Amino acid sequence: MGNVTIRILARELQLSAATVSKALADSHEISQSTKKRVLEMAAALNYTPNPYASSLRRKKSNTIAVVLPEVADSFFSQAIDGIEAIAQDKGYHVLVCLTHERALKEQAILHEMLGGRADGILISSCSETTDPSSILELQEKGVPVVFFDRICEELDTAKVVTDDRNSAYKATDHLIRSGCREIAFLTISENLSISHERIEGYKHALDERGIKFKMTDIIPCTHHAEDNIHLLKKILGKKDHPDGIIASVEKLAVQVYQACHELGLKIPEDVKVIGFSNLVTASLLNPSLTTITQPAFEMGRAAATLLFKALGNKGADLSQVVIPSELQVRDSTG
Amino acid sequence: MGNVTIRILARELQLSAATVSKALADSHEISQSTKKRVLEMAAALNYTPNPYASSLRRKKSNTIAVVLPEVADSFFSQAIDGIEAIAQDKGYHVLVCLTHERALKEQAILHEMLGGRADGILISSCSETTDPSSILELQEKGVPVVFFDRICEELDTAKVVTDDRNSAYKATDHLIRSGCREIAFLTISENLSISHERIEGYKHALDERGIKFKMTDIIPCTHHAEDNIHLLKKILGKKDHPDGIIASVEKLAVQVYQACHELGLKIPEDVKVIGFSNLVTASLLNPSLTTITQPAFEMGRAAATLLFKALGNKGADLSQVVIPSELQVRDSTG
DNA sequence: CCCATTTACGAAAACGGTTAAGTAAATAAA
DNA sequence: TTTATTTACTTAACCGTTTTCGTAAATGGG
Numbered sequence: 001m002g003n004v005t006i007r008i009l010a011r012e013l014q015l016s017a018a019t020v021s022k023a024l025a026d027s028h029e030i031s032q033s034t035k036k037r038v039l040e041m042a043a044a045l046n047y048t049p050n051p052y053a054s055s056l057r058r059k060k061s062n063t064i065a066v067v068l069p070e071v072a073d074s075f076f077s078q079a080i081d082g083i084e085a086i087a088q089d090k091g092y093h094v095l096v097c098l099t100h101e102r103a104l105k106e107q108a109i110l111h112e113m114l115g116g117r118a119d120g121i122l123i124s125s126c127s128e129t130t131d132p133s134s135i136l137e138l139q140e141k142g143v144p145v146v147f148f149d150r151i152c153e154e155l156d157t158a159k160v161v162t163d164d165r166n167s168a169y170k171a172t173d174h175l176i177r178s179g180c181r182e183i184a185f186l187t188i189s190e191n192l193s194i195s196h197e198r199i200e201g202y203k204h205a206l207d208e209r210g211i212k213f214k215m216t217d218i219i220p221c222t223h224h225a226e227d228n229i230h231l232l233k234k235i236l237g238k239k240d241h242p243d244g245i246i247a248s249v250e251k252l253a254v255q256v257y258q259a260c261h262e263l264g265l266k267i268p269e270d271v272k273v274i275g276f277s278n279l280v281t282a283s284l285l286n287p288s289l290t291t292i293t294q295p296a297f298e299m300g301r302a303a304a305t306l307l308f309k310a311l312g313n314k315g316a317d318l319s320q321v322v323i324p325s326e327l328q329v330r331d332s333t334g
Numbered sequence: 335m336g337n338v339t340i341r342i343l344a345r346e347l348q349l350s351a352a353t354v355s356k357a358l359a360d361s362h363e364i365s366q367s368t369k370k371r372v373l374e375m376a377a378a379l380n381y382t383p384n385p386y387a388s389s390l391r392r393k394k395s396n397t398i399a400v401v402l403p404e405v406a407d408s409f410f411s412q413a414i415d416g417i418e419a420i421a422q423d424k425g426y427h428v429l430v431c432l433t434h435e436r437a438l439k440e441q442a443i444l445h446e447m448l449g450g451r452a453d454g455i456l457i458s459s460c461s462e463t464t465d466p467s468s469i470l471e472l473q474e475k476g477v478p479v480v481f482f483d484r485i486c487e488e489l490d491t492a493k494v495v496t497d498d499r500n501s502a503y504k505a506t507d508h509l510i511r512s513g514c515r516e517i518a519f520l521t522i523s524e525n526l527s528i529s530h531e532r533i534e535g536y537k538h539a540l541d542e543r544g545i546k547f548k549m550t551d552i553i554p555c556t557h558h559a560e561d562n563i564h565l566l567k568k569i570l571g572k573k574d575h576p577d578g579i580i581a582s583v584e585k586l587a588v589q590v591y592q593a594c595h596e597l598g599l600k601i602p603e604d605v606k607v608i609g610f611s612n613l614v615t616a617s618l619l620n621p622s623l624t625t626i627t628q629p630a631f632e633m634g635r636a637a638a639t640l641l642f643k644a645l646g647n648k649g650a651d652l653s654q655v656v657i658p659s660e661l662q663v664r665d666s667t668g
Numbered sequence: 669c670c671c672a673t674t675t676a677c678g679a680a681a682a683c684g685g686t687t688a689a690g691t692a693a694a695t696a697a698a
Numbered sequence: 699t700t701t702a703t704t705t706a707c708t709t710a711a712c713c714g715t716t717t718t719c720g721t722a723a724a725t726g727g728g
Contacts, residue, residue: 003450003475005714016678021716031676046471048449052389053714056683061386063429072415077406084405084432093451095397096430098418115382116337117427137380141337257618281613284591286620339684350708355686365706387684390713 004045013041024049055116064307065095065118067109069126069150074250074278075296076124079148082300083122090308092119101223103128110134114141120307124150127189127223144310144317148303149294151193158310160303160321164194167292167325168201171246171274174290176209178333180244180272183211184235186219186252198248198276217242221252228252232259236271244333247275253289254279272333276325287331295323338379347375358383389450398641399429399452401443403460403484408584408612409630410458413482416634417456424642426453435557437462444468448475454641458484461523461557478644478651482637483628485527492644494637494655498528501626501659502535505580505608508624510543512606512667514578517545518569520553520586532582532610551576555586562586566593570605578667581609587623588613607666610659621665629657 006024010017015034023030023038030038041047055061066083068076080096087094095118099106106126111134113121120143123135130152138145139157148160175183185202187195203213219235221228235241236259247253253275260267267273267287274290275282282289302321310317340358344351349368357364357372364372375381389395400417402410414430421428429452433440440460445468447455454477457469464486472479473491482494509517519536521529537547553569555562569575570593581587587609594601601607601621608624609616616623636655644651 003714006716007714017715018679018717019677021714022677025716029676034676046448048446050390050714051449051451052386052395053683054716055386056384056390056685057714057716059683070415071405071418072408072411074406077411080430081404081406081432084430088432094430096414096418096428098415098422112382114380115385117385254614254618257615261618279615280588281591281615281619284588284595284619285615286618286622288620337684340686341684351685352687352709353707356707359686363706368706384684387713388686390715391684391686393713 003050004047006047006049009038009041009045009047012045013037059116061117061119062091063093063095063118064120064122064304065097065109065113067097067099067106067121067123067125069099069101069124071096071098074280075149075294078278078296079124079300079303082297082302083304084300086301086304086308092308099126101126101128103130107131107134110138113138113143116143118143120144120146120311122146122148122303122307124148125152125192126150127192129191144307146303146307146310148299149194153193153196156318158303158306158317158319158321160299160306160323161193161197162294162299162323162325164197164325165201165204167276167327168198168246168248169205170201170327171276171292172202172205173209174327174329174333175244175246175272175274176205176211178244178268178272180242181211182217182240182242183244183246184217184219184242186221186232186245186247186249186256188221188223188249188252190218190220195248198246202246221255225251225255225258228255229259229262232256233263236260236263236265242271244272245274247273247277250275250277250279253277253291257285257289267332268334274333282328283330285332287334290330290333291328292325293328294325298323337384338381340381340383343372343375343379343381346379347371393450395451395453396425397427397429397452398454398456398638399431399443399447401431401433401440401455401457401459403433403435403458405430405432408614409483409628412612412630413458413634413637416631416636417638418634420635420638420642426642433460435460435462437464441465441468444472447472447477450477452477454478454480454645456480456482456637456641458482459486459526460484461526463525478641480637480641480644482633483528487527487530490652492637492640492651492653492655494633494640494657495527495531496628496633496657496659498531498659499535499538501610501661502532502580502582503539504535504661505610505626506536506539507543508661508663508667509578509580509606509608510539510545512578512602514576514606515545516551516574516576517578517580518551518553518576520555520566520579520581520583520590522555522557522583522586524552524554529582532580536580555589559585559589559592562589563593563596566590567597570594570597570599576605578606579608581607581611584609584611584613587611587625591619591623601666602668606668616662617664619666621668624664624667625662626659627662628659632657 007017010020023035097109146158151159277291282291341351344354357369431443480492485493611625616625
């Protein structure tokens with residue numbers, strides 16, 4: 001209630017608010033003895049500055065916003081951990097804004113950011129089409145934007161990705177070497193950068209091995225687990241079902257396992273499975289899951305680092321960072 | 335840049351800033367025609383209010399802070415999803431502050447919150463001792479605080495928990511019925527509310543079945559996976575190793591599996607395992623993991639709901655909500 | 669000793685949105 | 699018709715911090 005402000009501090013110390021402010025900022029204009037008095041009084045009165053007054057005046061919020069589809073996903077939660085590690089180190093706060101995979105929500109969030117709530121934005125776009133206008137507006141306003149993982153190809157922003165194309169190539173190649181000839185590729189949205197890239201890598205591997213690409217092998221899934229499992233059971237229930245499956249996002253790999261369980265299909269005998277996944281439990285699954293493991297934590301760190309570089313320079317940094325994923329062969333493709 | 339403020343809007347419209355402000359707030363003092371003009375001009379100039387100016391004046395940030403140990407954990411990430419769902423609905427923003435299980439960091443975060451950065455706090459405390467003073471100060475300032483999951487028993491705050499004691503009782507009882515006589519209880523910190531409660535439930539079940547509780551069966555683990563696996567291998571490597579294990583937090587269950595894998599121990603033949611866990615993959619593990627599944631999403635929702643109730647009432651709401659967990663029997667205790 | 673710096677502080681104006689208090693005109697009540 | 703009330707605005711202060719611009723005193727150089 002009767003909040004202790006900088007003016008109250010000043011009154012107690014018989015100083016001006018300006019002097020107190022400068023003393024707290026350790027300004028060279030203030031004598032050591034005064035600084036000491038101010039710090040002591042601040043501690044005694046338990047003074048905590050109002051961050052919003054400061055933000056208003058300095059036009060700087062010391063906050064970054066992380067805009068992403070969801071947090072209950074190993075990749076995203078690990079990425080947040082990486083982002084937060086850097087932010088905390090720099091004395092910044094992290095605002096987590098979830099789009100729930102809805103473009104409209106994403107736009108609303110980004111538009112709101114024009115008000116200056118965050119000094120910079122980290123974004124992994126939702127699976128519906130991203131409207132570049134809000135991003136462009138932010139950039140015009142001088143708010144740095146860094147995309148990570150799910151980037152927007154048309155936009156000139158800093159980007160952090162993994163080697164999606166090559167990873168998908170390796171995954172596909174691995175399945176082919178393991179004997180698969182009919183490989184289904186599960187995706188959540190085809191207008192997502194990671195989907196593009198991964199499908200390209202998939203096609204490339206098929207092509208190289210002389211297997212004809214079939215559009216029907218690209219299986220578009222939804223964000224509803226039940227729907228996907230239903231679909232997967234339909235596909236895997238047929239006599240000529242695929243003998244290999246690539247799950248291009250983590251959740252889908254889990255759903256493939258569930259579908260196979262329910263159908264009584266054996267992995268890897270009946271169908272081999274590989275997933276883009278950051279599950280810590282991948283090696284403990286039944287059977288252990290062969291994964292393309294993305295460097296989630298490192299990608300978060302890298303994205304945050306790029307953002308802070310841009311915040312420092314004031315100049316637009318358009319670096320493109322690629323951090324490779326790792327193919328971890330386990331029993332599901334054995 | 336040349337940011338469009340409410341005064342610029344006002345100038346364009348030949349109105350006062352006050353009128354524009356009220357029009358945007360849909361005040362009854364403003365005529366419909368003026369409101370329409372204001373809205374149109376605001377859209378035309380792409381006006382976005384400065385949230386910090388508003389927060390400063392209204393002494394209200396429309397932000398809640400979620401203070402928790404980490405986000406890369408199914409329980410916490412699902413809880414955040416629940417919190418965010420409610421917050422988004424109420425037009426609030428969510429600041430995620432990670433303590434990394436360090437009491438000092440937690441204190442620093444809470445102290446900073448005294449400045450008014452958030453209108454309310456949701457917290458699941460870290461495993462080191464929580465200093466109640468910052469919480470008390472926040473409450474004195476009228477900032478509502480809601481604990482969830484890892485609560486602080488001494489403090490009079492609103493709390494959302496699951497039925498930890500009873501869940502642990504059920505878990506222990508289940509192991510005993512499955513034939514276990516030497517049950518180890520893995521914990522991360524004994525001064526954590528959930529540890530207390532769960533150990534009580536564990537003791538109760540042992541007692542009821544005439545099994546003598548041994549202090550040495552409570553295994554204190556760390557936050558470092560390697561250390562824990564090393565310790566677990568030492569314990570499970572002995573001839574007279576426990577025949578049942580209760581992992582009181584998610585990560586520990588995974589580590590038990592890893593230790594058993596490395597030792598070549600068979601679950602459930604050599605040792606039965608049950609874990610407090612929200613892993614979506616629990617049923618897909620090898621063998622599938624018997625879990626106490628906490629209602630993470632619902633707990634997040636409930637905690638946020640309590641917080642907003644307190645924010646509405648302005649009166650301290652000290653409700654205690656208990657949402658039961660569910661014992662899901664699977665093969666690891668079979 | 670005089671003038672130029674340097675040191676240490678203060679006054680006041682921002683930052684941008686909100687709101688209490690006031691006012692002129694229009695409408696309603698008597 | 700006169701007074702009371704409502705309608706639709708405006709003025710100006712305010713939220714708490716920061717920062718620019720001054721200024722008096724202390725210090726230094728010649």
